Amino acid sequence: MQMMNMDPIAAPKSELAVEHEPPHERHSHRAPKLSASTPEQTLGEIHAADAAIVSRTVSVYYGTKRALYDVSLDIGRNEVIALIGPSGCGKSTYLRCLNRMNDTIEGCRVTGDIFIDDQNIRAPDLDVVQLRARVGMVFQKPNPFPKSIYDNVAYGPRIHGLVRTKSETDELVERSLTRAGLFDEVKDRLLAPGTGLSGGQQQRLCIARAIAVEPEVILMDEPCSALDPIATAKVEQLIDDLRANYTIAIVTHSMQQAARVSQRTAYFHLGRLVEVGPTREIFKNPVHQLTVDYITGRFG
Amino acid sequence: MSSAGRPGRSASALEPRARSPHRSAAAGARLRRRQRTERVFRAAGQLAIAIGLGFVIVLFGSIVYQGKDAFTQTHLRLDIHFDPSALGVGASATDAELAQADYPALVRNALAARFPDVSDRKDRRDLASLVSTGAPFELADMLASDRSLLGQTRSLWLTADDDVDMFVKGKIRRETPAAERRLNDRKIAWIDALTSDQRVERQFNAQLFESGDSREPELAGLWGAVMGSVYTLLTTLLLSFPLGVATAVYLEEFAPKSRWMDIVEVNINNLAAVPSIVFGLLGLAVFINFFDLPRSSPLVASLVLTLMTLPTVIIASRAALRSVPSSIRQAALGMGASKFQTVLHHVLPLSMPGMLTGTIVGMAHALGETAPLLMIGMVAFLVDIPGGLMEPATVLPVQIYLWADSPEKAFAERTSAAIIVLLVFLIAMNSMAVILRQRFERRW
Numbered sequence: 001m002q003m004m005n006m007d008p009i010a011a012p013k014s015e016l017a018v019e020h021e022p023p024h025e026r027h028s029h030r031a032p033k034l035s036a037s038t039p040e041q042t043l044g045e046i047h048a049a050d051a052a053i054v055s056r057t058v059s060v061y062y063g064t065k066r067a068l069y070d071v072s073l074d075i076g077r078n079e080v081i082a083l084i085g086p087s088g089c090g091k092s093t094y095l096r097c098l099n100r101m102n103d104t105i106e107g108c109r110v111t112g113d114i115f116i117d118d119q120n121i122r123a124p125d126l127d128v129v130q131l132r133a134r135v136g137m138v139f140q141k142p143n144p145f146p147k148s149i150y151d152n153v154a155y156g157p158r159i160h161g162l163v164r165t166k167s168e169t170d171e172l173v174e175r176s177l178t179r180a181g182l183f184d185e186v187k188d189r190l191l192a193p194g195t196g197l198s199g200g201q202q203q204r205l206c207i208a209r210a211i212a213v214e215p216e217v218i219l220m221d222e223p224c225s226a227l228d229p230i231a232t233a234k235v236e237q238l239i240d241d242l243r244a245n246y247t248i249a250i251v252t253h254s255m256q257q258a259a260r261v262s263q264r265t266a267y268f269h270l271g272r273l274v275e276v277g278p279t280r281e282i283f284k285n286p287v288h289q290l291t292v293d294y295i296t297g298r299f300g
Numbered sequence: 301m302s303s304a305g306r307p308g309r310s311a312s313a314l315e316p317r318a319r320s321p322h323r324s325a326a327a328g329a330r331l332r333r334r335q336r337t338e339r340v341f342r343a344a345g346q347l348a349i350a351i352g353l354g355f356v357i358v359l360f361g362s363i364v365y366q367g368k369d370a371f372t373q374t375h376l377r378l379d380i381h382f383d384p385s386a387l388g389v390g391a392s393a394t395d396a397e398l399a400q401a402d403y404p405a406l407v408r409n410a411l412a413a414r415f416p417d418v419s420d421r422k423d424r425r426d427l428a429s430l431v432s433t434g435a436p437f438e439l440a441d442m443l444a445s446d447r448s449l450l451g452q453t454r455s456l457w458l459t460a461d462d463d464v465d466m467f468v469k470g471k472i473r474r475e476t477p478a479a480e481r482r483l484n485d486r487k488i489a490w491i492d493a494l495t496s497d498q499r500v501e502r503q504f505n506a507q508l509f510e511s512g513d514s515r516e517p518e519l520a521g522l523w524g525a526v527m528g529s530v531y532t533l534l535t536t537l538l539l540s541f542p543l544g545v546a547t548a549v550y551l552e553e554f555a556p557k558s559r560w561m562d563i564v565e566v567n568i569n570n571l572a573a574v575p576s577i578v579f580g581l582l583g584l585a586v587f588i589n590f591f592d593l594p595r596s597s598p599l600v601a602s603l604v605l606t607l608m609t610l611p612t613v614i615i616a617s618r619a620a621l622r623s624v625p626s627s628i629r630q631a632a633l634g635m636g637a638s639k640f641q642t643v644l645h646h647v648l649p650l651s652m653p654g655m656l657t658g659t660i661v662g663m664a665h666a667l668g669e670t671a672p673l674l675m676i677g678m679v680a681f682l683v684d685i686p687g688g689l690m691e692p693a694t695v696l697p698v699q700i701y702l703w704a705d706s707p708e709k710a711f712a713e714r715t716s717a718a719i720i721v722l723l724v725f726l727i728a729m730n731s732m733a734v735i736l737r738q739r740f741e742r743r744w
Contacts, residue, residue, distance in 0.1 A: 104633055106557060133636035143627040145646060155645070156635045206631070213636060 043287045044277035048076035048264075052217060052247040053098060058112035060093050060102060067093045070112070071273045073266060075217075080239060080248045082258035082279065085268035086294065091251045094268070095219050098249065099135040100128050116217070133160050136210035140222040142202035144194035144209070149186050152194040152205055153177060156213035172212060180208035181238050200231025207238060211246070218242065220250040224257065236261050255295065259283055267291050363723070367716025373505035373518055374465040375457040376431060376494060378410040380439060382449045391450070398443060403436030404428070407458070414497075415490060426487055430494075432459040434519040457503065462517040462710040464491060468500060471709055482709075508717060512683045513699065517710030520703070522718055524685045528598060528678075528693030529667060529725075531686060535602035536609065536666055541659050543606070544613030545648075548655075551614070552621040553643050572611035579608045580675025588676060596677035596692040604672050609662035616658020620651035653740040660733035664726050670697040696722045 051074040060068040068090045075081050083091040093102070100121060102108045114121050121131055133156070144152050153173045154163070163169045173190070177183035182204045186197070194205055203223055210218055220239070224232040239248060239261045252258050258265050259279055266276040267290075275282065275291045286292045321327065384391055386409055387401035411427050412418065418427050435458040442456075443449050463482045466472045472481060474488055483491075494500050511521030555561050583604035587593045593600050624647050632642040678698045686693035694702075696718065703715040 099634065101630070101634060104630070129636050129638045131636075132634060137634035139627065139630060139634070141627060143631040145628065145631065146650065155637075159635075159637055159641055159645075209635065 042072065042273045043275040043291075044282075046073050046273070046276055048074035048079070050077045051075065052077040052117065053249075054115040055094075055097070056113045056115075058094065058097055058110065058114060060090070060097060061109040061111075062105075063107045067271050068097075069272045071268075073273060073276060075247060075249055076264070077247055078243060078245075079264060080243055080250060080262045081264045081266060082262035083249065083251045083266050083268060084253075084255060084258050084294070085274075087253075088270075089268040090271040091266075091268045092221050093271075094273075095221055095249060095251050098217070098219055099132050099137055100126075101132075101137065103128065133213045134215050135217045135219060136213060136215035138203070138206050138210055138218065138220045138223045141226050142199060142206050144197070144202050144205050146193065146195055148191045149177075149194045149197070149205060150190040153209050153212045156209060160213055162213065176208040176212040177205075179211055179242070180204045181234065181241075182208055198231070200227050200234060203227060203231070203235060204238065207235070207242075211242070215246065217247045217249070220248065222251050222253060225253060232257070255283070267294060269294070360723075363716050363719050367713055367718075367720045369469050369471075370508065370710075370713040370717035371505050372469075372502040373507065374460040374468040375501055375503045376460045376464070377455055377457050377499040377501070378407065378431070379413065379453055379455050380406050380410050380458075381453040382406065382439075382443060382451060383409070384450055393450075395444065399440065401440070403439045406439055407431050407435055415493070423486065426484070427490060429461055430464055430487065430490060432461050432518045433516055434514075435459055457501070459507070459518050460500075462708060463487075465518055466709050467491060468502065469713075471713075508714070512685050513681060513694070513702070514683060515681075517706075517708045517714060520711070520714060522696070522699060522721060524682060525694050525696045525699035525718075526721075528601075528686050529695040531598035531689055531693065532601045532605065532695055533663060533667055535598060535689060536605045537659070537663055539602060539606040540609050540613050540662065544610050544659070545617050545655055547610075548614045548617030548621060549643060549648070552618050553639065553647070568611050568614055572615060575671075576608050576669055577671035577675060579604050580672030582607065583672065583676045594690050594692070596680055596682075596694070597690050598686065598693050599689040600676050601673050601678060601693070601695065602689075604676060605666040605669060608669065608672065609666050612662040612665065613655075613659050616661070617651070617655045620654025620658070621647060623654060624650045653737045656740070657733050657737050660729055660736070664729045664733075667695075667725060667729065668697050668722065670695075670701055673698055674701075696725070 053075040055074075056072045057070040058068060058072070059066065059070055071090075071094055073094075083095060085091050096102045097110055097114060098116075098121075100110075102110055110122065112122070116131070116135065120126075145155065147155070150173055153176050154169050157163045157169065157172050163172055174183060174187075177186065182201060185201060186192075186205075194202065197205060203226075207218075207223075224235050227235065236257065239250065242248060250258075250261065262279050264276065265279045265282040267274045267282065267286075267288075269290050275286065275288045282291065283295060286295050383406070384393070386405045387398075387403070388405075389397050389401050393401075408424070408428050411430070412424075415427060418424055438458060439456075460468070463472065464487075467474075467483055467488065468491070472483055474481075478485055491500065507519055507521045509521060509526075510523055511519060512524030514520040551561065551564065583600055587600045587603055588595050593603075628646050628650065629642055632646045633639075637645065673695055677692075678694045679702070680692060680694070681702070682692055682694050684691075700715055700718045700722065703711045703718060
């Protein structure tokens, strides 16, 4: 288990290769601290070498109120990117755009383009159901179905037709629970209701449920905010293990958590993407004044 | 009190409060007033419950008190000789001949054997009227099922006439002047003679639960009304539950939120408050006159009652659907379940307790409905037990209404007995609603 490290600067170095952009597009990382107003352009490197998700000028409106302003961001394959920022800055809204969960909200309008593996998921004829099977989501409060643990994990594969026989289902359930680090704890009571587990176990069950449908991307919306420190540590370890097979975007309020689990970090403020870059750089040498203020704890 | 005890303090410093405002004398008075108000409020609540309970006890008590006698019926034991010559048939008579034979003669002969000195024609008629007019049919049924009885004598318990029954139960009193009594002195003397012979007994009134309606109270039964109610209720349930649940699911989950939907919601809520007799008029105009469906049939009754209970089912189902937490829906949608799958696999099972409760309460309401069913013709006097949905039938509350209208004294207690049967059904249905709800909730 990774030691809980409170020093954001000592986070593991990112292994992500930053694409070498032409000089005129590159922003200076050693520029002096700018003014506190949100910039029109995001600072830092929004592009990624092998991008699993590409978003360009994504804006979200709740009725007439605008929640996101032209967010452009790449999320690289098999990397963990942390979305941080003060409350109400739009990070969860942006996250929900990636699997079109904003469609379920009345009066919510999304503009811009989002490409997942070169397929524009904002196309009106896209099958949202299939998208959500490819892009899974774990929510802030653990919400297992009021069914057995087995049925919780097996539900997704069943409705997507990933399994045909009982033995296939058994195997998939066991594999998903093992990958989520939960199998040893529940293997004797797979038929017990999922709601009878502890908070941390429920969240890991939700993660197992999400990976059972074999997604490419996992979106996590503050997955540890309702958990105690030990359960949090287990989930963070799990995120690190999952990185080998999945691309993960995690929204978090905790900068320490962002520093622990992610390779890239994106800082949002009042609906704009202010700065993005390797986690170590963001926490060690933030460029924008707003980023500096947030990192050092002056607000948020 | 504050600055006096602290000399040397600068005037600009905050003066410390010596006593909290919550511990002053005025606060004490406020506390006592508040506690007194709470005591009064609690007492008022208990009084309200006591009054309500009192009314229920009085209501139930009076009905049970009035109706309990109807569950017993006076029977007379007579020695019946199945004499072929009295019946007017030969020893080897056919079943058809036996069915047409003169069974009242057997009763008359038995009574005459016991009271041989009765000679006057009027007296003989009075003597024969001690026994119910249905008794000869009981004898016919006995002989039809057992041919060997022909020629034999048996001591049998036969149903007494309702006047005799009322006298034995004390509802007709011998102290009343003879002109105001339905039983003259001679009949009372005969009853006394039979009683001293131990030939008069109050037995369980099986007719009440086995026969259909009758003009004779001692032969009148609820079975026709019960079957009519069963047919009507079952069909109403089969029609209103799927329709109501489907409508609620559509309105709550799939319909786009617009002004048109608001109008629909207002209309459904208003329909729940429409007087039920209006639905009866609608049934008469549309189902009977326009569609030519058989009048007074359980089919038309269930159609009318479906219309009446549909708003209740829809409103209860919508409330149940709304109570499912959105986190379940989000979890299902996030996993790639379609809207339909989310509703079918997750939302519906979780909202089933509320839907079932609403439906059963609606059914209990429909069971007790009289006015709309009167409109579609169920007020007719029907003797036969209904065999299907298209045959004329009546329902329990209508039967109660008809019996309440009847002049015979014996129908008064039978009306109360029918009310008891109806109440037992209602309590059973509401208990089932509670049990079903608990069972579904425990499983999740």
